[in-house]
Amino acid sequence: MKTFFRIWYLYFFVTILILNAPLYAATPHEAAEEYVNKVMEVLGNKELGKEAKQERLEQLYPTMFAERELSRRSLGRGWEKLNPSQQKEFVNLFRQVLEKAYIDKILSYTDEKIEFTGTRNLNEDQSEVQTRVVTSSGRVPIDYRMIKIDDKWQIYDVIIENVSLIRNYRSQFRSILARDTPEELLEILRKKVKEK
Amino acid sequence: MKYAVLQAVLIAVIISASGCAHHNDRAAMDPRELNSSAESTDRVPSSEVSGKSSENQPVMFASSSTIERNLGETYKISQAVEMKSGFNDDDWEEEEWEQEEFTIADPLEPFNRAMFQFNDTLYFRVLKPVAQGYSKVVPKPARSGISHFFDNLKFPIRFVNNLLQANFKGACSELGRFTVNTLWGVGGFLDPASKKELAIPEYDADFGQTLGMYGFGPGFYIVWPGFGPSSARDTLEIGTNIFLNPVSYVDPGYISIAARAYEIVNDTSLRIGDYEILKEAAIDPYVSLRHAYIQYREEMIRQRKNPPKPGGIN
Numbered sequence: 001m002k003t004f005f006r007i008w009y010l011y012f013f014v015t016i017l018i019l020n021a022p023l024y025a026a027t028p029h030e031a032a033e034e035y036v037n038k039v040m041e042v043l044g045n046k047e048l049g050k051e052a053k054q055e056r057l058e059q060l061y062p063t064m065f066a067e068r069e070l071s072r073r074s075l076g077r078g079w080e081k082l083n084p085s086q087q088k089e090f091v092n093l094f095r096q097v098l099e100k101a102y103i104d105k106i107l108s109y110t111d112e113k114i115e116f117t118g119t120r121n122l123n124e125d126q127s128e129v130q131t132r133v134v135t136s137s138g139r140v141p142i143d144y145r146m147i148k149i150d151d152k153w154q155i156y157d158v159i160i161e162n163v164s165l166i167r168n169y170r171s172q173f174r175s176i177l178a179r180d181t182p183e184e185l186l187e188i189l190r191k192k193v194k195e196k
Numbered sequence: 197m198k199y200a201v202l203q204a205v206l207i208a209v210i211i212s213a214s215g216c217a218h219h220n221d222r223a224a225m226d227p228r229e230l231n232s233s234a235e236s237t238d239r240v241p242s243s244e245v246s247g248k249s250s251e252n253q254p255v256m257f258a259s260s261s262t263i264e265r266n267l268g269e270t271y272k273i274s275q276a277v278e279m280k281s282g283f284n285d286d287d288w289e290e291e292e293w294e295q296e297e298f299t300i301a302d303p304l305e306p307f308n309r310a311m312f313q314f315n316d317t318l319y320f321r322v323l324k325p326v327a328q329g330y331s332k333v334v335p336k337p338a339r340s341g342i343s344h345f346f347d348n349l350k351f352p353i354r355f356v357n358n359l360l361q362a363n364f365k366g367a368c369s370e371l372g373r374f375t376v377n378t379l380w381g382v383g384g385f386l387d388p389a390s391k392k393e394l395a396i397p398e399y400d401a402d403f404g405q406t407l408g409m410y411g412f413g414p415g416f417y418i419v420w421p422g423f424g425p426s427s428a429r430d431t432l433e434i435g436t437n438i439f440l441n442p443v444s445y446v447d448p449g450y451i452s453i454a455a456r457a458y459e460i461v462n463d464t465s466l467r468i469g470d471y472e473i474l475k476e477a478a479i480d481p482y483v484s485l486r487h488a489y490i491q492y493r494e495e496m497i498r499q500r501k502n503p504p505k506p507g508g509i510n
Binding site for chain 1: 476479
C-alpha cells in the first residue's frame with residue numbers, strides 16, 4: 001500500500017508538471033531578433049569574402065522566411081491559377097528574384113543600426129514586429145510580418161515605410177495575370193532571374 | 197486499494213479537466229489581445245478614403261468585424277465564421293487587422309508608361325552620370341550638409357501646411373527645427389535639431405497631404421516628365437512648392453533654376469542605387485512604382501488624420 005501511494009504521488013506530481021509546464025516557444029520578437037543577429041553576424045565577419053557572405057545569407061534565407069506563404073500571398077488570388085508544380089517553381093524563382101535584387105544592398109551594409117520598437121499581435125499565429133533602421137541620413141521604419149508555422153515564427157512580409165512588399169508584388173502579378181497565363185508569368189520570372 | 201485507484205482516476209480526471217480549463221482561459225485571453233490590437237490599428241472607414249476598395253470587400257469582412265467589435269465571448273462565433281467561410285487561400289485581403297489597400301485609377305496609362313520610360317532614360321543617361329561625377333569631387337558629409345541646407349530652406353512649405361492641417365504641434369516643432377538649425381546649424385548645413393540632445397521631431401507636410409486631409413482623393417495617377425510619379429491632387433503641390441520655396445524668389449531667374457538643378461543633382465548623388473533596386477526587384481517596374489507611390493502617400497495622409505498611438509503590445 002505504501003509503495004502504491006509513493007507511485008501515486010509520483011504520478012500526481014508528474015501530471016501536474018506536464019500539464020503546467022509552460023510550453024516554450026520563442027516570441028515573434030525573439031525570432032526576428034535572432035534572424036537579424038544572424039544576418040549581422042555574417043555581414044560583420046571580416047574573414048569572409050563577398051561570395052562567402054552571399055552564400056551564407058542564401059543559406060539563412062529559407063530558415064528566416066516562410067517562402068511558400070510569402071509566394072502565395074504575393075500572388076493573391078492568382079495562386080490558385082498555378083498548378084502544384086508551377087507553384088513550386090514560382091516559389092523557387094521568386095526567391096531568386098528577391099535575392100538578386102537585395103543582396104548587394106544588404107552586403108553594402110555599413111553603419112546602420114536596427115532598433116526594435118514594438119510588436120503588434122495580429123492574431124494567434126500572426127504578428128508584426130516593428131523595427132527602425134537608423135542610418136546617418138535618417139530613420140526608416142521596417143516592419144516584419146511574422147507567421148507561426150510548426151511552432152516557428154517566420155517572416156512572410158516586409159513593410160518598408162508603410163509599403164508592403166507582398167502587396168506591391170501582388171499589384172504587379174495581378175496586372176500580369178490579367179493578360180497572361182501562369183506559364184507566361186513563370187517565363188517572365190525565368191528571364192528576370194537569368195538577365196545580368 | 198480499490199478506493200485508492202478510484203481516487204487516482206478521479207484526481208487525474210480533475211487535473212486534466214483543469215488543464216483544459218487552463219487552455220480555455222488562454223484561448224479566452226487571446227480575443228482581448230486581438231481586440232485591443234484591432235483598436236490600435238485605427239482603421240479609417242474605407243469609404244472615406246476610396247469608395248472603390250470598400251466595394252471590393254466581400255460581405256464576410258463586414259460581418260466578421262462587427263462580431264469582433266462586441267467581443268467578450270464572441271471569439272468562438274467569429275472563429276466559426278472564419279471556419280465556415282474559410283480563411284482559405286482566397287481571402288487574406290480580408291483579415292480584419294489588415295489595413296485597406298489603396299488604389300488609384302490610371303486612365304492615362306499609355307501616356308504614363310511613356311513618361312516613366314522618359315524619366316528612366318533621363319535618370320540613367322543624364323542625372324546618374326552627373327551625380328556620380330559630382331559625388332567623386334564632393335565628399336559625402338558635404339553633400340548631406342547641402343541637402344540639409346536646401347531642406348531647411350523649405351521650412352515655409354512644411355510650416356504653412358502644418359498650420360493648414362491645424363497641426364499646431366507639428367508647426368511648432370518645424371519652427372523649432374528651423375530656428376535651431378539656422379542658428380546653430382550654420383545656416384542649416386548641420387542638423388543639430390535631430391541630435392539626441394534635442395531630438396525635435398520632423399513633421400513633413402505638403403499641400404497634397406493637406407488636401408488629402410480635407411477629404412480630397414488622389415484622383416488619377418500621372419507621371420510628370422522630370423518630376424516623376426504624382427496624382428491629380430498632388431500635382432497642385434508642385435505649384436505651391438514653387439510658391440513657398442525661397443529658392444524660387446532668387447533673382448535673376450536663371451540662378452534660381454540653377455540652384456534647383458543643383459539641389460536635384462546633390463540629392464540624387466545621395467540616393468544612387470535606390471531606384472536601381474526598385475527596378476531590379478520589380479517584375480513590372482511601372483506598376484511597382486505606382487503601387488508604392490499611392491500606398492506611401494495615402495498611408496501618410498491616413499496617419500495624419502489618425503495619428504497612430506505610440507507603442508504596441510509587447
